[in-house]
Amino acid sequence: MTEPDTQNLPEKVRDALKAGHLYYMQDLTMEAIAHEMHTSRSSVSRLLSYARASGLVTIQIAQPHEGATRVQQELHSRYGIGAHIVPMPSAISDVDRLERVAISAARILDRFIDSNTTVGIAWGSTMSALSRHLIPKDLHNVEFVQLNGAGNTYTTGVLYASEILRRFGDTYSGTIQEFPVPALFDDPQTKVAMWRERSTRRILDIQERMDVAMFGLGSPFSEVRSHVYAGGYLDTADYASLDESGVVGDVATVFFREDGSHHGIPLNERASGPDIDLIKRVPRRVCIVSGPSKVHSLRGALAAGLITDLIVDEGTARALVDLAEPVEDAADAA
Numbered sequence: 001m002t003e004p005d006t007q008n009l010p011e012k013v014r015d016a017l018k019a020g021h022l023y024y025m026q027d028l029t030m031e032a033i034a035h036e037m038h039t040s041r042s043s044v045s046r047l048l049s050y051a052r053a054s055g056l057v058t059i060q061i062a063q064p065h066e067g068a069t070r071v072q073q074e075l076h077s078r079y080g081i082g083a084h085i086v087p088m089p090s091a092i093s094d095v096d097r098l099e100r101v102a103i104s105a106a107r108i109l110d111r112f113i114d115s116n117t118t119v120g121i122a123w124g125s126t127m128s129a130l131s132r133h134l135i136p137k138d139l140h141n142v143e144f145v146q147l148n149g150a151g152n153t154y155t156t157g158v159l160y161a162s163e164i165l166r167r168f169g170d171t172y173s174g175t176i177q178e179f180p181v182p183a184l185f186d187d188p189q190t191k192v193a194m195w196r197e198r199s200t201r202r203i204l205d206i207q208e209r210m211d212v213a214m215f216g217l218g219s220p221f222s223e224v225r226s227h228v229y230a231g232g233y234l235d236t237a238d239y240a241s242l243d244e245s246g247v248v249g250d251v252a253t254v255f256f257r258e259d260g261s262h263h264g265i266p267l268n269e270r271a272s273g274p275d276i277d278l279i280k281r282v283p284r285r286v287c288i289v290s291g292p293s294k295v296h297s298l299r300g301a302l303a304a305g306l307i308t309d310l311i312v313d314e315g316t317a318r319a320l321v322d323l324a325e326p327v328e329d330a331a332d333a334a
Helices: 013-026 031-038 041-053 068-079 094-106 125-131 158-171 190-194 200-208 237-244 276-280 291-304 314-322
Strands: 082-086 118-121 143-146 175-177 211-217 247-249 255-256 286-291 308-314
Touching: 013 031, 013 041, 013 118, 013 175, 031 041, 068 314, 082 118, 094 125, 094 286, 118 158, 118 314, 125 158, 125 211, 143 158, 143 200, 158 175, 158 314, 211 308, 237 247, 237 255, 255 276, 255 286, 255 291, 286 291, 308 314
Parallel strands: 082 308, 118 143, 118 211, 143 175, 211 286, 286 308
Antiparallel strands: 247 255
16 A cells, blocks of 8 residues: 555644554554654554544454354354444443444444445434444435434424434535434324325435435333433333333334234334335345343344344344244244
8 A cells, every 4th residue: 555645635634644554554653653753652642543533544353264253153144144243341331332332333334334325314322322433434425314203292303313313414425314203193194194295205205215224223121221212202101002012122113023023013103213114125224232131122123124234242142142043033924
């Protein structure tokens, strides 16, 4: 690799590129780089950190033994997915676990998001954490569309959901399409009428041509409570209905059972998120999950065929593999 032409770039970017080239491509020590650049070792360290954080430098780690661990192989064998497993100690809080998974996920998203793509984004605790760590990538003709409404009886949800979308749009030089409707309608017939409106239909049409869908999983059992369960979206009757229906989780406020089935769940008639069958038609479906308390939700999403690519912490991946043989795929049982 030749050293890049940086003449027209800002001074900080030029210095960060040079430090990155010397450190990663020429194997110079920080002390040697500091001497060559006539600066201090701490300044070199800051330049390298900036190079990584701004996307000037990206790092990939190749797994030995044909690129897959035993757990990755097991997940691929059982579910036919690609899995990126984030290593971490078992004695870690779910808050820290989520943060570390979000940081790792942000550093590998460029393999899923490219120019000329439409990306669906589901709001939630996981996607909010992920959006805070995104690495800039200069793309063109990228569109990010909100997958489900965020309004409830306490808030419109616009600020929360739009902030997540805005971070994606700013990071990848893309446009954003918000979806300003309730997360869950009070009356299914209101949703039917709303879905006939041309302004709503425009967003639904964009969702139907997504190239990538990106989402976390909601779970009523998670220690870090999913936003839909902690943000006032469900009342006592809703929780009772979910329990009666055997719900273990949701994607974009569309609920499912552990066997992957989703039909016959009353709340889904009121949900603003895309139908699970629509999500399954998206070519690339990237799920980010952290915390063993979400393992049953993850199992249900996999049984439903919702995931092509999974980014997950090591403990949750092992808990999934250690469960009994996977339940029968709902699609096959139908």
